[in-house]
Amino acid sequence: MSLSEELQKLKEFKCDSRCVLSVYLNTNPADPEQQNGAWKIHLKNGLKRIYEYLEASQDEKEIKAYKKLKEKVTKEIENNQNDLNKGVVIFASLDPELWSVHYVQVQVKTSFHWEDHPVVEEMEYMLKAYPEAGIILTSFGDVRILDTAMGFVNDEKTYEFDSGLEVWKEQQSVRSSLQRGSGGGQSDGLDDRLRENLERFYKELGVTVEKMRKERDWKELYVVGEAELANSFAKTLRTKPNNCIYKNLNNVESKKVLHQVFEK
Structure with missing residues (x-):
């Protein structure tokens, strides 16, 4: 209930x-x-x-x-x-x-x-x-989902992103290159493949979030992360989130995330 x-x-x-x-x-x-x-x-x-x-x-x-x-x-x-x-x-x-x-x-x-x-x-x-709300924390490595109400985290789930590329571990600069949207030569193709995989991951997770929204009766939904990643995830949702907050809070303690979302 x-x-x-x-x-x-x-x-x-x-x-x-x-x-x-x-x-x-x-x-x-x-x-x-x-x-x-x-x-x-x-x-x-x-x-x-x-x-x-x-x-x-x-x-x-x-x-x-x-x-x-x-x-x-x-x-x-x-x-x-x-x-x-x-x-x-x-x-x-x-x-x-x-x-x-x-x-x-x-x-x-x-x-x-x-x-x-x-x-x-x-x-x-x-x-x-402080309504019943879902907070989606996006990053390249994983996505955290916080189920909250009255300033309290009822549940928290983390979904890790598997790039599906064996060369990932050897490409130390891929993450920053992806986020900058820059690069040249061979890395351009690699960035495109990573981007496609990431967007596919976000799309699948967007379905999960919509299901959670209905099951948990979320009145509000917030997407948090660096601008490119937050906007990319927001596009996968059927309904527009209440707000996109362009901050990387993925490694921030849950209660501090709530402060950033609701009190700022």
């Missing part, structure tokens, strides 16, 4: 009375306000305030359900405290049952809600800013 589909199900979720705990927690270690694990205090205080409010209402059914969810949410986050990203979003209910947990790589504003439905407005905003 894609994140958009899950969000839609959350929007349709409803209780007869208040039964859903929605938690947005900022755990960003780079945030000055989150130094020394300050999120632990914010989590404890936020959950405590709701409990105190319920105690005042003296609704035993709500209090009992909330105490169980409070314990479950606290345990979930504490058990994963060594792997926290920028934020955590949780939607939880006992009856009807709901348990939806998201560790995200985008900024989260801490808040806690106890309602008859999941409070999803902030999550909608985050998904709009």
Whole structure:
């Protein structure tokens, strides 16, 4: 299920009375306000305030359900405290049952809600800013495909290019010659053959990308690489990518790639 589909199900979720705990927690270690694990205090205080409010209402059914969810949410986050990203979003209910947990790589504003439905407005905003998207990183040697949503890489695949030419290993200057579109004599023929093989590789991979776009419900698609290679790959796609970014990021860490694509 894609994140958009899950969000839609959350929007349709409803209780007869208040039964859903929605938690947005900022755990960003780079945030000055989150130094020394300050999120632990914010989590404890936020959950405590709701409990105190319920105690005042003296609704035993709500209090009992909330105490169980409070314990479950606290345990979930504490058990994963060594792997926290920028934020955590949780939607939880006992009856009807709901348990939806998201560790995200985008900024989260801490808040806690106890309602008859999941409070999803902030999550909608985050998904709009960082939608389900495919990022295609092109290069001569290989192509990386990143499946992303809300600033997080869900999956990553790498496809290596086999030139199909036995002389490739002996031609140290072929790559730069191909990218410059220059050369002379025998290397011109070699460049043409390499270019044809590369374009065939891109065309086959373009079919794979279109299939992934449909299966993973990508709302956006970006092609990244040196101009000639990025444009060559973009031409293989049935639908125009949202943007072509002319930078060689193929050896760059995934989360830094996301920053270059979405925040620049």
